[in-house]
Amino acid sequence: MPKYFLKTYGCQMNKSDSERIAGILEENNYKPASDMKEADLILINSCSIRQSAIDRIWGQTKIISKLKIQNPKIKAVLTGCVLKKDKRKFKERFDLIIDIKELSKLPGFLKNKTSINKHYLKIKPKYETSFRAYIPITTGCNNFCSYCVVPYTRGKEVSRQAKEIICEIESLIKRNYKEIWLLGENVNSFRSGKIDFPKLLEMINNIPGNFWIRFTSPHPKDFSNKLINTIAQSKKATEYIHLPVQSGDDKILKKMKRPYTLKMYKDLVKRIRKSIPKMALSTDIIVGFPGETIKQFENTIKLFKEIKFDMAYISQYSARLGTLSSKMEDNVSHKEKERRDLVLTKVLSKTALKNNKEYIGKKIEVLIEQKKKTFLMGKTRSYKSIRFKGNKNLIGKFVKVKILGALPWGLKGELIK
Ligand code: SF4
Structure with missing residues (x-):
C-alpha cells in the first residue's frame, strides 16, 4: 500500500483541513507514514499568516528535493493557505499545488484521472482523536483586515448547511465524542438560511449526550447579545471565549481595519462577564504594527491590565505581500517588536497567574x-x-x-x- 506523510502548519482550521486530506487519501488506500523518508506521497498543508511559516516550508522543500533524487517516484503536493506569489516561488518544488477547495482533485491527480468536483467540506474527515472533533462551519472571510492574507488565500466567506453540520455532530456524539469545536475564520457570522450562529449553537446544545461545545474565532463586531444569552443558557457551551482584539489603541485598530473601538470591545467583555461571570477570555494581539508608537503600545498594556486575559497569542507584525498593510512603512524595528512582545507577555503572565490561583481548592x-x-x-x-x-x-x-x-x-x- 502506498504511504503518505502529511505536515500541517497553522491554525485549527488547517488541522481540520488535514483531517479531510487524510480522509480522502485513506479512502484511496493510502496509509500514513511515520516519517517523510518512508512516504510515497508528501503533502504540505501550509499557512501564510506569517512569513516564518513560508520560510519553514521552503526549508522542507530542500529535504523533499533530496528524497526525490533518491526516489524519483515520490510525489509532493502543496495545499492550504498559499498566496499567488508563493505558488510561483514553490512551482518547481512540488508536483501539484492545489487550493484546499480543490481537494477533491487529489485522487484524480494520484491516479492520473479526472475526478469529480465536490466541495472540500463534503469530504469525510479522518478525525485525529476519538474524543475531539474540529467541525468547520464556515470557510473564507469577507473582512479584509489590513494585515491578513486569509481573504486572499481562502476567498469569500461561505457557510455550510446547518443540516449537514448537525448530522456530522450527531454521528460523532453517537460514537462518544466529548468535545466539538466549531471552526470558522469569522465563526459567529455563520448563516444557513434562517439559522444564524446562536440558533446553530442552540440546536447543537439540544443534541442528547454528554459533550462540550467550543468555537473559534469569533469577531467582536458579530458578537451579539443574542449570542451571549445563548451561551449563558447552553449547558454544553463551555466558559471560554477567544476574542481577538489585535490592538489596544483606536487609531491602530482603524489602520488594521478592525471595525470597533476600544470602548465597544470593553463593553462587549463587560456584557459577557455580566451574563457568564466564570468566562475565561483569550485574545490575539499584534505588536509593532506599522506606525505603532510607544504610547499606542502602552494603550495595549493598559487594556491587558484592565481585561486581565487568561491567555493571549501575541505576534510580532510581519508584512504579508498583497495585503493593505504591506504598503505601509514597517517602521518598528525587530528589536523593538521583541521588546513589546516580552513586556506584554510579562503583564499577561501576571494576570493569568492571578486568574489561575482562583481555581485552587476547587x-x-x-x-x-x-x-x-x-x-x-x-x-x-x-x-x-x-x-x-x-x-x-x-x-x-x-x-x-x-x-x-x-x-x-x-x-x-x-x-x-
Ligand atoms: S476577520 Fe480579519 S483577521 Fe480574521 S480571517 Fe478575516 S480578515 Fe483575517
Missing part, C-alpha cells in the same frame, strides 16, 4: 487529552491546561480533579477517585 471537570511522562494532561471547561497523575486509559474521558496549584499557563491537580 473540584472541577476535566477532559483528558494525553499522557506525558507520568502525567495526564487535560483541559478544563474554561480551557485551562491541567496536569495530574493517573492512568492513560482515562484519555478521552471526563474526570473530576481537585486543583492543588496554579502556574501562569496552567493548573496542577489530583484526580478525585
